[in-house]
Amino acid sequence: MKKLISIVFGLCVALAADAQIRVAIHEEEGNQPVIRKEIYGHFAEHLGRCIYDGIWVGPDSEVPNVNGYRKDLVEALQELKVPVMRWPGGCFADEYHWKDGVGPKEDRPKMINSNWGGTIEDNSFGTHEFFNLCELLGCEPYLSGNVGSGTVEELAKWVEYITAEEGTMAEWRAENGRKEPWKLKYLGVGNESWGCGGSMRPEFYSDQYRRYATYCRNFDGNELYKVASGASDYDYNWTKVLMEQARWHMHGLSLHYYTVTDWNDKGSATEFTVDDYYDILAKAVEVDEVICNHKVIMDTYDPDHEVDLLLDEWGTWYNVEPGTNPGHLYQQNTMRDAIIAAMSLNIFHRHSDRLVMANIAQIVNVLQAMILTKGSEIVLTPTYHLFKMYNVHQDASFVPVEYQAGEIVSKSGRVMPDFSVTASRDADGVLHVSIVNPMADKPQEVVLEFDALNPRKVKGEILAAPSIQSFNDFGKEPQVAPKEFDQIKRKGSSVTVTIPAASVVTLSL
Numbered sequence: 001m002k003k004l005i006s007i008v009f010g011l012c013v014a015l016a017a018d019a020q021i022r023v024a025i026h027e028e029e030g031n032q033p034v035i036r037k038e039i040y041g042h043f044a045e046h047l048g049r050c051i052y053d054g055i056w057v058g059p060d061s062e063v064p065n066v067n068g069y070r071k072d073l074v075e076a077l078q079e080l081k082v083p084v085m086r087w088p089g090g091c092f093a094d095e096y097h098w099k100d101g102v103g104p105k106e107d108r109p110k111m112i113n114s115n116w117g118g119t120i121e122d123n124s125f126g127t128h129e130f131f132n133l134c135e136l137l138g139c140e141p142y143l144s145g146n147v148g149s150g151t152v153e154e155l156a157k158w159v160e161y162i163t164a165e166e167g168t169m170a171e172w173r174a175e176n177g178r179k180e181p182w183k184l185k186y187l188g189v190g191n192e193s194w195g196c197g198g199s200m201r202p203e204f205y206s207d208q209y210r211r212y213a214t215y216c217r218n219f220d221g222n223e224l225y226k227v228a229s230g231a232s233d234y235d236y237n238w239t240k241v242l243m244e245q246a247r248w249h250m251h252g253l254s255l256h257y258y259t260v261t262d263w264n265d266k267g268s269a270t271e272f273t274v275d276d277y278y279d280i281l282a283k284a285v286e287v288d289e290v291i292c293n294h295k296v297i298m299d300t301y302d303p304d305h306e307v308d309l310l311l312d313e314w315g316t317w318y319n320v321e322p323g324t325n326p327g328h329l330y331q332q333n334t335m336r337d338a339i340i341a342a343m344s345l346n347i348f349h350r351h352s353d354r355l356v357m358a359n360i361a362q363i364v365n366v367l368q369a370m371i372l373t374k375g376s377e378i379v380l381t382p383t384y385h386l387f388k389m390y391n392v393h394q395d396a397s398f399v400p401v402e403y404q405a406g407e408i409v410s411k412s413g414r415v416m417p418d419f420s421v422t423a424s425r426d427a428d429g430v431l432h433v434s435i436v437n438p439m440a441d442k443p444q445e446v447v448l449e450f451d452a453l454n455p456r457k458v459k460g461e462i463l464a465a466p467s468i469q470s471f472n473d474f475g476k477e478p479q480v481a482p483k484e485f486d487q488i489k490r491k492g493s494s495v496t497v498t499i500p501a502a503s504v505v506t507l508s509l
């Protein structure tokens, strides 16, 4: 049975219809939201080899570096156009004491990273190293403040240290090598405060949030955008209580959603069957329903959309690669992950009326990473290539589409569409359409029809691989990399493309 999926902005319904993949692109429909570039946000946590080895090798390393940051990584991330980076955690954030991470490196105390394998953290990557990295990449910093084991004063002083022009914190910052304040917009007040961030009840956290938010001040023209620690997955009560009790004090409320089908055995990142593949995909796209449900609650308390939603952790989470530290969450990344990223981003675009940021976990060497490193080698993952291909949608205007999709029922009974499309129009008026064919073994012919556009020039790029299990590995020819796509036929004002099995195509018209 085929369904007509109406991807009209903000509408989460499926209507019965008959079969054929014809996509109606409503590029003439005005008054659409912008797909905020922050939807393509990232997350760097002191976890495993994300910071050390991944981002930071130190200025004396044999690995080529720019002031301590891996040169290959910086170049790859500059090409990726990273809009925002969240740091220092995750769970790590609620045990992080920022004062330990500034000043001369030899004086910085060591700590045990108790969340992530008991690794010794030497604090050599701290506030200055993070803000300088953001400057190098041209991205907005997003700090997660310690509410679980810190104090109001500690967080308030961190904001002062970073943003004030004068005072003892500003003087200390200058002594540590930075005279000019940085700008800080995004401030997370705690992380997963219901769990690793303090095991709080939503009522208690609401009060804590209000208290912490009160003392995080705007100094010298800096304007904070304060984010309350939100729910995970299906915990709708957390969102309800926070919206009820603390919404006047927040600019945004966060949400976390990881793609895991079984927490006891999350499955291998690279060895999986076609049935496993559909099951994980179906779990990933359930994020649509989860976002819808949180939005409905937010709409009840905040019909004018004064509080934004930020999905500040998401991605696939598998068993660690054999032989690696279980606490370091190092996993490979296949074509399956790229398909999941594409289908997820297509969903996020549709929620741009309230969803203003999403941060995939984590940028390097952890979970659904963009980049993997080993010594001086680097690998760009399928997810990296997918993000780069989707860059065209950053800050573009959402374009509604309507299309017909069938349903795939996975081995655990989850239901997912067999096809997914998104479209946007950029500031130069170019229309970009991204099409995902998740079918493991079947190409799909797609006819694009427009309100008024008669496309004279169509360019295409495809991300495909020899198999859904294909991945890029150290010292080997990449298996998954984008290529030019030229299977494009124009007839009158419509465009017909054949999308190979398990692939993603972006067209620019």
Ligand code: AHR
Binding pocket: 045, 089, 090, 091, 092, 191, 192, 313, 361, 367
């Ligand atoms: O990304 C790994 C962990 O998952 C984060 O530290 C935490 O916030 C979440 O539970």
